[in-house]
Amino acid sequence: MVIETQELSFSFADQLVVKSLSLQVPAGSIYGFLGPNGAGKTTTIKLLLNLLNTQDGSIRIFGQDLQSNRISIMSQIGSLIEQPAIYQHMTGKENLINRAMLLSVTEKRVDEMLALVQLNAAANKKAGQYSLGMKQRLGIALALLTDPKLLILDEPTNGLDPNGIIEIRELLMRLVRQHGKTVFISSHLLSEIERMATHVGIINNGAMLFQGEIKDLESISQPMVYIETDNTVDAANLLTRNSYTVTDVFDTHLHVPFTSRQQIGEINALLVQNGLTVFSINKQQKDLEELFLDITKAN
Ligand SMILES: Nc1ncnc2c1ncn2[C@@H]1O[C@H](COP(=O)(O)OP(=O)(O)OP(=O)(O)O)[C@@H](O)[C@H]1O
DSSP states (O other): OOEEEEEEEEEETTEEEEEEEOOEEOTTOEEEEEOOTTSSHHHHHHHHTTSSOOOEEEEEETTEETTTSHHHHHTTEEEEOSSOOOOTTSBHHHHHHHHHHHTTOOHHHHHHHHHHTTOSTTTTSBGGGSOHHHHHHHHHHHHHTTOOSEEEEESTTTTOOHHHHHHHHHHHHHHHHHHOOEEEEEESOHHHHTTTOSEEEEEETTEEEEEEEHHHHHHHSOOEEEEEESOHHHHHHHHHHTTOOOOEEOSSEEEEEOOOHHHHHHHHHHHHHTTOOEEEEEEEOOOHHHHHHHHHHHO
């Protein structure tokens, strides 16, 4: 595990905002850390970055205890928390060169980072004139200067337009697939990260509601066969007589729990052979956003 916390808890005065959190972030993953506003994501990230002191529980990063190995661990993490620290009056490239000098990183690396985040064409434009998405990419380039193994990003897609979100998504996927990084990214919108995350942790009120691979999150919601037919009552009776479970019957359509593609073909044949008209039949799965709302509401 690249990040592993055990029973991590944190309070601001008497408000417990992180509750016994046990994060498991595997190497090479894009871990989506999800929760509504105020769930405790930023506080958790500040604990991981040692910007807040751990009160209860423990944090291991790269297999080492954070408290006793702060400097070596932090030197291998790139982060973006809240707004990136960018000098607006300098160009994107000047911002990178300035930081590179402070960190004793070569100028060659600056050019590589500009290419990686696709800001070469805008390298000599003032950062103050960049779009929000360009600023976020510059922030990621700054975080990557030292070639860290782990990137921790707090809501980097917040406020971006759909194109900006796609650019960040493609960049992060490239970093993981081609450059072997691990990315920990928070968001309050599942839809913004579901297409890039390999793993997710969902928190609400500081406590973990779900953690696992994104495919396991999908499997929590039972997919349905949606059947649109001319007589849903007759169709439901026919299916029940043939040992299918019908979960919902509406005027225009009915639902049967999905088991296989083969089953869809069999249901279709059965209905048609018995004189019913099937207008459409397909597998439907709850959208992850609805699932996220269900999980957070239930808790
Ligand atoms: N410095 C602070 N002092 C007191 N309370 C704080 C402080 N920072 C955060 N909190 C409280 O801790 C709780 C968790 O906040 P946090 O910023 O970690 O949530 P978040 O999930 O990152 O939310 P958002 O998506 O809105 O950034 C909130 O109730 C917040 O008001």
